[in-house]
Amino acid sequence: MEQLIDWAFIVGHINYWLFIVLMMTGLYVVVARGNLVKKIVGLNIFQVSVFMLYISIGKITGGTAPIYPVDLTGHIEPDPSIVYSNPLPHVLILTAIVVGIATTSLGLALIVRIREAYDTIEEEEILKIERQMTAEDNKEYGAAMGGRA
Amino acid sequence: MAAEETHHVAKTFMDHLPVLQVVIPLFAAPIIIFIGKRSLAWPIAFAASAAAFVISCLLLMQVLDGGFISYHVGGWAPPLGIEYRIDAASALVLALISGIGTIVLPFAYESVKAEIPKKNHTLFYACFMLCFTGLLGMVATGDAFNVFVFLEISSLSTYVLVAQGAEHNKRALTAAYDYLIMGTIGATFFIIGLAMLYMATGTLNMADLADRIAEEGTNRTIRAAFAFIVVGMGLKVAIYPLHHWLPNAYTFAPSAVSVFLAATATKAAIYVLLRFMFSVFNPGFVFEEWTLYIVFIPFSLLAMFAASFVAVFQTNIKRMLAYSSIAQIGYMLLGIAMLNATGLSATLVHLVNHGITKAALFMGVGAMLLYSGGAFYNNLNGLGRKMPLTGAAMIASGLSLIGVPGTAGFISKWVLVQAAFENGWWIIAIAIMLSSLLAVIYVWRIFEVLYLTEPNPDSTAKEAPITMLIPMWILAGACIWFGFDTELTLGSAQVAAEGLLAGSAGMAH
Numbered sequence: 001m002e003q004l005i006d007w008a009f010i011v012g013h014i015n016y017w018l019f020i021v022l023m024m025t026g027l028y029v030v031v032a033r034g035n036l037v038k039k040i041v042g043l044n045i046f047q048v049s050v051f052m053l054y055i056s057i058g059k060i061t062g063g064t065a066p067i068y069p070v071d072l073t074g075h076i077e078p079d080p081s082i083v084y085s086n087p088l089p090h091v092l093i094l095t096a097i098v099v100g101i102a103t104t105s106l107g108l109a110l111i112v113r114i115r116e117a118y119d120t121i122e123e124e125e126i127l128k129i130e131r132q133m134t135a136e137d138n139k140e141y142g143a144a145m146g147g148r149a
Numbered sequence: 150m151a152a153e154e155t156h157h158v159a160k161t162f163m164d165h166l167p168v169l170q171v172v173i174p175l176f177a178a179p180i181i182i183f184i185g186k187r188s189l190a191w192p193i194a195f196a197a198s199a200a201a202f203v204i205s206c207l208l209l210m211q212v213l214d215g216g217f218i219s220y221h222v223g224g225w226a227p228p229l230g231i232e233y234r235i236d237a238a239s240a241l242v243l244a245l246i247s248g249i250g251t252i253v254l255p256f257a258y259e260s261v262k263a264e265i266p267k268k269n270h271t272l273f274y275a276c277f278m279l280c281f282t283g284l285l286g287m288v289a290t291g292d293a294f295n296v297f298v299f300l301e302i303s304s305l306s307t308y309v310l311v312a313q314g315a316e317h318n319k320r321a322l323t324a325a326y327d328y329l330i331m332g333t334i335g336a337t338f339f340i341i342g343l344a345m346l347y348m349a350t351g352t353l354n355m356a357d358l359a360d361r362i363a364e365e366g367t368n369r370t371i372r373a374a375f376a377f378i379v380v381g382m383g384l385k386v387a388i389y390p391l392h393h394w395l396p397n398a399y400t401f402a403p404s405a406v407s408v409f410l411a412a413t414a415t416k417a418a419i420y421v422l423l424r425f426m427f428s429v430f431n432p433g434f435v436f437e438e439w440t441l442y443i444v445f446i447p448f449s450l451l452a453m454f455a456a457s458f459v460a461v462f463q464t465n466i467k468r469m470l471a472y473s474s475i476a477q478i479g480y481m482l483l484g485i486a487m488l489n490a491t492g493l494s495a496t497l498v499h500l501v502n503h504g505i506t507k508a509a510l511f512m513g514v515g516a517m518l519l520y521s522g523g524a525f526y527n528n529l530n531g532l533g534r535k536m537p538l539t540g541a542a543m544i545a546s547g548l549s550l551i552g553v554p555g556t557a558g559f560i561s562k563w564v565l566v567q568a569a570f571e572n573g574w575w576i577i578a579i580a581i582m583l584s585s586l587l588a589v590i591y592v593w594r595i596f597e598v599l600y601l602t603e604p605n606p607d608s609t610a611k612e613a614p615i616t617m618l619i620p621m622w623i624l625a626g627a628c629i630w631f632g633f634d635t636e637l638t639l640g641s642a643q644v645a646a647e648g649l650l651a652g653s654a655g656m657a658h
Binding site: 023027030036039043046047050053054057088089092095096099102103106107110111113114117118126130133137138141 | 294297298301305308309312315319320322323325326329330333334336337340341344347348353464465525526527528
């Protein structure tokens, strides 16, 4: 009978499990937290989880750094027995890290401006202020339109 | 890959067009900042976007016969190197984006002066150029990861541009923040999808991806990648339940930004969605067919009715136009879901026509904002009579939004209805007409406000400056022109649709 729980599979894919846990944690924080800075932190965790996914893809069991062994004359001696890790996902994720930093800094800059304008960074209070603004607009402009708004 | 594929070596200036398309505006942005003179920012931006427009027209002419141009960045051959690939579909969208960019800039000159503090002008134009670059790059590139990079370039600059509306209304800041959160989630979903594609195939070049997926068939990783990419791009497209960021962003952004975003940002995202659904993944796969039927059709119908219905009850004209955009995106998705050549060409033609129409309408609102002090309907009372040319341009493009015969909007809806009949879906055809009736109501309200109400007594409104009128009338004129002469729009859309529907085969050759 086949084994009910394939432990080798579960442990062997530990990176991927962690990726899923991190990703869901990040998304949950973005959705559930009312503080704007905490939302950005959640977004960051979410993005970092993807870095982990990419880096895991590049790893090959027994793989070494992808540098060809060159002898003193500069002649490349390819050795078919050496397995190399795939460097491409790692390079890709460098780009994604830069994008993540840009997003975080822009988000934080926006929060600073929001704090100046609203005097709070709690989502609930901001929504309250905005609802008030909308209600005032509607009162002012709705009445002027003869109640058709 | 067929044997006749020539090894691409760019020798002449013309061979470099695909990359110049993206590189010229990309370099314009830092040049604007380094020169740092407010008086030079606008001319540089305009020159760069005009150059991009000329290039996109040259490219479109080269690929209208159904061929494609493959450009190898840095001389590295794909699939290892990054490839820029221009075919009819991408050339059409490139022409739309660069054309709108070129037309928006003269309009922006006055509008930005009125709405954005002076010290930010230089940075505003630099940011605008970056956004422009990102959108062009997303469309021009043939490398899946490159799409993500350009997507983020355009998104990050868009968040900044939207936040510039804060001078007028502080809610622009929260709108930009919401857009940032959702846009980032969307883009991150997109790269998770790409990671899975890379796991399954070991390549990131779109043509190569298409080949390998077609060879190996589907497996669970590829299906999951498809789901992630569709949802991620869906957020950027503002497919109905994922549209939450759009109304606030369009409402509170500065007018020039609203014009540009409404006409191009969602359109570029739709192009990427099309590219992945049809060229990279094989449209013959069952999971894709089911996604289209079960997800796209109900949501696009919901968008067409619910968003139009919400638009009817708005008191702010910019917000109304934003909801109408969500509804129009519904038509485009419906065209995709038809899964036939007519439906796809309807999507592409509507993408162009709606881009032009919405840009003209937002420009009209932007011109009126110079004098009205607000975009609420009763700020605009009677302005049609005080600004006759602006009002007339808005009505002309409003008619195109409804889809009245003789306007561009009619052509795309007509093709869409034809596609529905081709599939025998007459209920959907009726739904398209019914939702157009809702458009009649909200466009009628524009007419009512502009012409049938008394102007506010203390209003100082006069006709908009000529730098706004000319772009507005170029677009409004295009709405009517493309209603009669469909050769350019519909013709290239049909070539593009055939190329897309050929799926992976169309991608390889």
